[in-house]
Structures are given as C-alpha cells and as structure tokens.
Amino acid sequence: MKGIVFTEFLEMVENEFSYEVADKIIEENSLTSNGAYTSVGNYDNKELLMLVSSLSNHINKPVDELVHAYGKYLLKRFFVLFPHFFDSVESTFEFLDTIDQHVHIEVKKLYNDAELPSFETKRISQSEMQMFYRSGNPFACLAEGLIEGACEHFNEVITVKSEIEDNYQSATFTLTKEA
Ligand code: HEM
Incomplete structure (x- = not known):
C-alpha cells in the first residue's frame, strides 16, 4: 500500500488527537517500516490495519468506524493534493464514474506499484x-x-447503503440522492 495512505492517516491522527497518540500507535506495533513512511514508498497494508487497531483501543471506537472516518478525511485531502481530478465533474455520481477508468489509472501512472x-x-x-x-x-x-466524503464535497444529500462481503474485499454501495 502506498505511503501516502499512511502519511495521511498519521497526519489525521496528529490533527484530530495528538502527536503523542500518533507516536504511541507506532511504538506499540513492531512495524517493519518503524513508522518512517514516505508518501512514495510502498508498505504492507497490514501495518495500516495494525495502526488503526491500536487507535481503536486508545480511543474506544470500532475499527470499521475509524477506517470509514479516515476515508472521509482522505477524500478532502485528495481534493487538496489532486484538484484536477475534480475539475471536469459536477456531481458525486459523475465523479464516482471516473474513479476506475480515469482517476485510478492516472494514479497507477504516478505510482506504478500502486x-x-x-x-x-x-x-x-x-x-x-x-x-x-x-x-x-x-x-x-x-x-x-x-x-x-465525495457526497459532502459535492454538497449533495445522498444515502449510502453498504453491503460488505468477502472479509471487506468486496462491497456493493447503493447511493440514493434526495430530490
Ligand atoms: C481524487 C480521487 C482519488 C485519488 C487521487 C485516489 C488515489 C488512491 C491511491 C494513491 C491509493 C493507494 C494505492 C495503493 O495503496 O497502492 C488509493 C487506494 C484506494 N482507493 Fe482511491 N483515489 C481517489 C478516489 C477514490 C474514491 C472516490 C474511492 C471510492 C469510491 C477510492 C477507493 C480506494 C480504495 C478503497 C483504495 C484502497 C486500496 C484497495 O482497496 O485495494 N478512491 N486511491
């Protein structure tokens, strides 16, 4: 998993909790990377799950809820870091239609090991x-x-129903826009 996913996660923890909590969750785990992530590096995605699980113990919130909250935060950061992906789209549905065939293809060009x-x-x-x-x-x-996060970004009231399967490796999301 690309380092940017780790660096952004630790930044969220520092901003929303503290440097101490961020340090603690790194120290508590024996991480191959020692927590020294760079945005272009590539790391075992299990390390992210270890960090989230430690955070979950510290602040008493379920892992799923924290990963979800991180996704919302990350979308805001993607808008800051990669604003051009948002240029030619005007709605959540339009944006989501571009992820697989455009956004992630460009991401793959940027980081070929993604x-x-x-x-x-x-x-x-x-x-x-x-x-x-x-x-x-x-x-x-x-x-x-x-x-x-995308629904919030485009300022649309959309209900998202999730059916998550296969140990979090597949899911169907049904989005319904309010009139
Ligand atoms: C500007 C928008 C976006 C950018 C720049 C972007 C970029 C990235 C990057 C850099 C990664 C890490 C790849 C790796 O770890 O090797 C990633 C992973 C991922 N992206 Fe995106 N992404 C965007 C939008 C989205 C959206 C809207 C969704 C959901 C609908 C999404 C779903 C995911 C998921 C779930 C992963 C984790 C890897 C996995 O599940 O296999 N991304 N994305």
Whole structure:
C-alpha cells in the first residue's frame, strides 16, 4: 500500500488527537517500516490495519468506524493534493464514474506499484446508482468513507447503503440522492 495512505492517516491522527497518540500507535506495533513512511514508498497494508487497531483501543471506537472516518478525511485531502481530478465533474455520481477508468489509472501512472481496487458503476435512475468494489485488500470501509466524503464535497444529500462481503474485499454501495 502506498505511503501516502499512511502519511495521511498519521497526519489525521496528529490533527484530530495528538502527536503523542500518533507516536504511541507506532511504538506499540513492531512495524517493519518503524513508522518512517514516505508518501512514495510502498508498505504492507497490514501495518495500516495494525495502526488503526491500536487507535481503536486508545480511543474506544470500532475499527470499521475509524477506517470509514479516515476515508472521509482522505477524500478532502485528495481534493487538496489532486484538484484536477475534480475539475471536469459536477456531481458525486459523475465523479464516482471516473474513479476506475480515469482517476485510478492516472494514479497507477504516478505510482506504478500502486495496488488499486476495481470499481464498476451502474446508474439505476437519475437519483440512484450502484458502485461495486472488489479488491485484494480489505478496504471496503475506506471506500465507503471516500464515497461519503465525495457526497459532502459535492454538497449533495445522498444515502449510502453498504453491503460488505468477502472479509471487506468486496462491497456493493447503493447511493440514493434526495430530490
Ligand atoms: C481524487 C480521487 C482519488 C485519488 C487521487 C485516489 C488515489 C488512491 C491511491 C494513491 C491509493 C493507494 C494505492 C495503493 O495503496 O497502492 C488509493 C487506494 C484506494 N482507493 Fe482511491 N483515489 C481517489 C478516489 C477514490 C474514491 C472516490 C474511492 C471510492 C469510491 C477510492 C477507493 C480506494 C480504495 C478503497 C483504495 C484502497 C486500496 C484497495 O482497496 O485495494 N478512491 N486511491
């Protein structure tokens, strides 16, 4: 998993909790990286799950909830770091349609060792769409948070129903837009 996912996570922990908590969750785990992540490096995604699980113990919140919250935070950061991906789209549905065939393809050009999930989208009607997530990594809750982050970014009231399966490696998200 790319280092940017780790550096952004630790930055969120520092901002929302403290440097001490960020240090503690690194120290508590015997990480091959020793917690010295660089955004272009590549690290075992299990390390991210170890860090989240330590944070979960410290602040008494479930792991799923924390991964979801991180997804929402990360979407905001992607807008700051990669604003051009948001330039030509005006709605959540339009944006989500571009992830698999455009955004993640460009990400792969940028970091050729990135391990990206696959997404399919299906428009059910003007107000409803489905997004299918499949990955070798167990990050369905991250996808869910990123989707909700996108709804917030485009300032749209959308209900997201998630059916997560296969040990978090696949999911169907049904998005329904309020009239
Ligand atoms: C500007 C928008 C986006 C950018 C720049 C971006 C970029 C990235 C990057 C750099 C990674 C790390 C790859 C690796 O660790 O090897 C990643 C992973 C991931 N992305 Fe995106 N992404 C964007 C939008 C989204 C959205 C909207 C979703 C959800 C619908 C999404 C879902 C995921 C998931 C779930 C992963 C974790 C890896 C996995 O599950 O296999 N991304 N993305």
